[in-house]
Amino acid sequence: MCNNVCRTESQQILPTLPPVNPPVPLGSVTCYDCVSTDGTDCQTNTCEGAYCLYERRLTNNQMYLRKSCLVEPVIQLDDETLVTNVDICEVRNTAISRYFVKICNDANLCNNYCNPGQSPPLPQRQPLVRCYDCESSNSDCFTGSCEGLFCIYEKQFRIGTSKTYFRKSCSALSYAQYPDGSYTGAANVCNIKVINDVEYNVKVCNTGNLCNSQCTQDSSAVTCTECSATNADDCSGGTCQGRFCVFERSKSQLDQTKTTVKKYCSTTSILTFPDNTAYVNLNHCQYKMLGSVQTALKACNSTFCNTACSDVPLPTPAPQKSAGCISVTLIFSYFIFWILS
Known part of the structure; x- marks a missing residue:
């Protein structure tokens, strides 16, 4: 009969899996x-x-x-x-x-804020502003729009090629970050910074709708010394106002009395040496030796900042043989040759 044999199969027991999202245990x-x-x-x-x-x-x-x-x-x-x-x-x-x-876990609500010392502050809640939202090369742009807590204007000018890039956008932050990791200054002010061979004009603003249309420092011009002199390392005289103060000095290696110096105002920090290479060290002196002439340049943007650059020692000119010595040497050599012959 078919029911003579009875076989019992053991039932497979599945493992117990932990819950996918375990509850957070209560802590201290x-x-x-x-x-x-x-x-x-x-x-x-x-x-x-x-x-x-x-x-x-x-x-x-x-x-x-x-x-x-x-x-x-x-x-x-x-x-x-x-x-x-x-x-x-x-x-x-x-x-x-x-x-x-x-x-x-050192105190209750210890995650209220994280302040490493120099971190930028968090902006406070405020109404949204409407901003231009566009980018363009070699010409400004005024198209597109967006809304945010702040508007951003950014202009990049590459000194070596004179190419210009514009970008306008919205942001939730009251500051912007440069490629070198530094931050812009106060909001609603046009900030100018030179990094390598690029001049950055950046403004983060919330003064009103479309406040990122342009970035100018005319309202925050600095006062500079304005003068010129010859046969001197420095000069003094009148004053002027502009976006930047400039110091220029040219000194001859062969005759250091032939020195010219000039201080003046400028609308830009873009300067070039006599060989057309760019000055790229904003707020600091930069030197270049071309032939026998040393040129010192400085552009800066604080009041009376165009003080004289320090006098870097010039290399000593190589000694040159005079025509008289060469003539005596040739005459002496000819005399020895005549005796031996």
């Missing part, structure tokens, strides 16, 4: 728990955990702010590097972002 600190993407601070909610996190990320003039609780003292940045230090506000740079990060 209360933390702020909120997110902001409009450039403002947040303190809306709280949570409890083993650690608190403050994370502020700056990417392409956009700011992302997160405050939360952590189970373990570690977070991963966009380049997969890890931050594990506790109770320290750190500044971390990746290829595309700058982070301000603090993991802490």
